[in-house]
Structures are given as C-alpha cells and as structure tokens.
Amino acid sequence: MTDDDHDHQEDLPRLGEIGLANYAPYLMNRIMGRYNSALRDEMAKLGLTTPKMRALAVLSVIDGPLIRELAVYIVAEQSTLSRALDQLDADGLVRRETDAGDSRATRVFLTDAGRAVFDTLWPHMVESFSRMFRGIPDDERRAFVGTLQKMLANIRKHEI
Amino acid sequence: MTDDDHDHQEDLPRLGEIGLANYAPYLMNRIMGRYNSALRDEMAKLGLTTPKMRALAVLSVIDGPLIRELAVYIVAEQSTLSRALDQLDADGLVRRETDAGDSRATRVFLTDAGRAVFDTLWPHMVESFSRMFRGIPDDERRAFVGTLQKMLANIRKHEI
C-alpha cells in the first residue's frame, strides 16, 4: 500500500494548476450556496428549511412518491427527510399515507396548504434562478442544462 | 411572450411546466450532492468534514487568506469555519496567524501536514470530477465552465 499510494498521484494536474475559477465543482458549490442562501430568508419566514422547501418543490411536480424516492430527489438522507416530513405533516403542508400494496412504505402528498406555501416561495426561486442566468443567451442556457443532464446521468446511483 | 410588465405570480411558469429535469438549480443540487457524498467516505477516513476539506482545498491554492475571505471561498458561515479551523489547527493541518497590519484579523496557512492530507484526498476529488464529465467533449466542458463563471459573476456578493 506504500508505493502504490505515492505513484497514484504523480501525473494528476494539481488544483492550483487548474485554478479554482476553472474547477467546475468549486464554481457549482459557490453558485448553489448563494442560490440557497438567497432563499433562506424567505424560507425562514415560512418556517422552512432547505430540505423542507425542496420536498415541497418536488411534491408540487410529483404526486405521492415513496419517501425513499423523495429522498433521492431532494438529495437528503432518509432520516433527515423523515424528520422534515414530521414537521411538514404537523404544519399540515403534506400528508403521509401508507402505500396500498406495501404497508412498510409511505407515500407523500402535498396538501392545499402545502401548495399554497410553495406558491408563495416559487416567485423567489424564479427570481434567484433568473438572476443566475442574467445576460446568458437562450442557446447557451439550453446547452448548459443539456450538459447538466449528461452529468447527472453519469453520476447518479438511482434511476430517478 | 405577452408584455413586459412587472412579475406577478400568474405570469410565472410553474415548476411542473419547466420540469424538474430542466430546472438548473435542481440538477446542480443533485450533482453536487453526489459529488460531495462520493467524497464523504474518504474525508471521514481522514477525519475531515466538507468545510474542513474545502478549507484545505482552497488553502492549497491561496496562501494566507483572511478567515472571512476563506469563508466566502468555501461557502460556509464564518462561525462554521472558525470551528473547522479550531479542529484543523488542533490536528496540525493549518496554522492561524494574526495579520500584521490589523490585529483583529487572522490569516490562515496550510502546514506541510495539511498539504499532505489534501494530496491524499485530491486524487479522489479528481476521480469524482472526471466521472461527472465522462463522455462530455472538451469544447462542451469549456463552454460549461464558461457559463458557470458568468453565473458566479452574476450572483456573487463578494468580489472574490
């Protein structure tokens, strides 16, 4: 294990050579950090955290997913989601229902109140989103999203 | 498009119409979530968390930044970074030094041990990074990074 570890690193470019500003994961973390923090004030007003907000967002599009599926979409641990759902449920924003065919599993649904809360938040998400893409032409935007889709297909573990 | 009046909720496209798979922030969160979690095992072996790892990464490129500057680069609260530095300092991976010209401020430096730890981690970062971009041609990669740079310029608050 000794020589192998040393040899393994030899021909890699170093981060300093690539440059932080050209390293895609760095740029993506910076951008998403700001997107998320721009929404934090609005979320706080509505009593939401990031996973809770993402759950509402996904549920506004996908009706009645299993909890484990929802966890993939919102990029959170199942335990984190489980507790986020406890809160959303207590606030009447979502409803959990045991799956008809498998009583271990739970499906999650947005309530009318939950949809109303998301509708309050959505304009702010659009605003942050628009701001990110300001001055970037449509064809460049489309190419960018196309590349993102390829990247997700490359790295995702789940077929969703 | 109809007219160019101020935004009202009625005018906004809905997330379901755009589609999750075409909504860039969703895709970016999914991708970065997997990039970060792919590194988590390796980080855990080295006693690192995400902010600690990012601090080492940035310090491998930028020597002696102020703590508040470093916080911007690693996309973390100053308090989170402060405690991360406590740990990195205790483990001998970084060194904090009061700024010569402003004794409120602290500059952070990577130690040799810190650089060695980052050098252990870096090949795994490159591997995750390469996996993300697998099958994506060079010109598309460059265009993608170019768009990211424009986006960061659009949304950043700090001039770094």
Place this chain on the structure above:
DNA sequence: CAGAATTAAATGCATTTGCAAATATCTTCG
C-alpha cells in the same frame, strides 16, 4: 482626539444533520 459606528473572529445555544441501530413488513427459498 473621544465616542460612535464598523469590522474580524470566536462563542453560546438551539436546531439540524448523519450515521447506526431499531422496528416493522415483505420476499425468498429450503
């Protein structure tokens, strides 16, 4: 030059998070 306002970093504290284990249910296959 003094006092107020600002800035840098650290700390208190409540909440959130993630891992691991527990619980409950389903599936497989002898």
Place this chain on the structure above:
DNA sequence: CGAAGATATTTGCAAATGCATTTAATTCTG
C-alpha cells in the same frame, strides 16, 4: 410453511450547523 435475508421508515445519539451575541480592534466623525 417458516426462518433468513431484504427493504422502508423511524429513532437514538453525537456531531455539525446557523443565528445571534460577545469580545477585541479599527475606522469614521464631529
């Protein structure tokens, strides 16, 4: 059938996080 293994979700617990406050030092203003 029924025990062993797999799967879905929840829960215990320690660690990490974020907000607000504190401490310390600098800059601004009259």
